[in-house]
Amino acid sequence: MSESICQESTYRSLFEQHAEALRNFMYYKTGNLQGAEDLMHDAFVKLWEKCASVELEKAKSYLYTVAHNLFLNQVRHQKVVLKFEQRRYSDRDTQTPQYLLEESEFKRKLEEAIAALPEGQREVFLMNRIEKLKYREIAERLGLSVKAVEKRMHKALQQLRKISPKL
């Protein structure tokens, strides 16, 4: 008896393994957290519908392909709004209110500027800065050359540099 994706335990373990990374990947494209989760869900629904014909080893690439196509089909003129969590630092309590205010203002500007980047640049920039992926890894995932990834990254930094605070 071989394992099938139609078996809920298998399906669920695929979800456990890939849901978050896939949601994040969609988020870097859409910039909408709820929308990214919905796209991720839609891809998993498709996988469930096709559970009998998709091989377990191909499930991951199936999910990514479907999610990407769903994203492309979606209305593209939605405005991109990014929201990140602020990581807590232990030294936060000792910082002055003035500093914290400037910091959160800068963070807001940065999010706006990232949202305003073209999709290709935003994707590369966030995969590198948030997912901590190397250019080579990003190139592999997106099917680009390393050089193309470096160019997108350079352009993204060129744009973002403009909002940097005058220290």
Add this chain to the structure above:
Amino acid sequence: MQDPDTSYARWLEGKLSEEELEALQKSGDLESLTAIVHAMDSLELSSLDRGASYERLKKKLPKTSAVAKPTGGARPWLWIILAACTTVALVWYLSTRAKGEVHMAQNGSIENINIYDGTVIQLNDGSTVKYSYGQEDQERLIQLTGEAYFNVQKGAPFIVSTENGSVRVLGTQFNVRAWGEDLYVECYEGSVQVTTSNQEESSVLTPGQAVKIKNTEMRDVQPIRGKLKPEWLAGSSRFVDESLTSVFDELQRQYDVNVEFGGSTQGFSGIFAHDDLEEALRGICLPLGLEWEISEDQKNISVR
């Protein structure tokens, strides 16, 4: 001469030539680039509550194509509780970064354990696993009682130690069954080394191979026939010439019932499913000419 269209990108990875770096410092851009990079380092994406997200997903799934998992179909609340427990445990673990942790799968359920390095352990009914991770590069130590399937991320040596022997791997997928005096290991990917507890015998398994240790005595390596994962992950239990006592022990764990059994020297080879007690008993007892009776509350079974 390097491409100026990629200089910021290469600066981030420390790959600029001395000339390029000097030029960048002179341009005055370095300060603002550093500020961006520092600001990004303090940002992270809110993590996905997988348990809750899975519940939302389930509402979107079409009802028709479902080949529902026995425990999930019959007792959906169990999945919810299980998901909640796993999520809480994971969140707690990540927040405390504790050195070791004990997990136990309740009878009648399978527990998924996601360790922060990406390793996934699926724990069969009534089994217990304790893991302790050292600092980076040090050994990852797992203590197992019962049965579990491991999908190990590459990294430091990963050691599963049991009463009767240990399994040492680097990054692979394998199943360990360690109940009573038996240890049974199946390798599905990569390779694993199995050693008896007295350190006297050792075998290396490659994909598609299995080995059994009984009372610290190692049997010959056997092939596992055309399957991608152990049966219990797909909702059934398989036995190759195992004692009836172990078979009924497994039945007790899977159905959360009590089995009264006088004992027998007969061995059993076959499969029983986890979603139909009557059918499971028929499959075990009929071929061996045994009779069985199930109590009215479905909790007690006597076999003669």
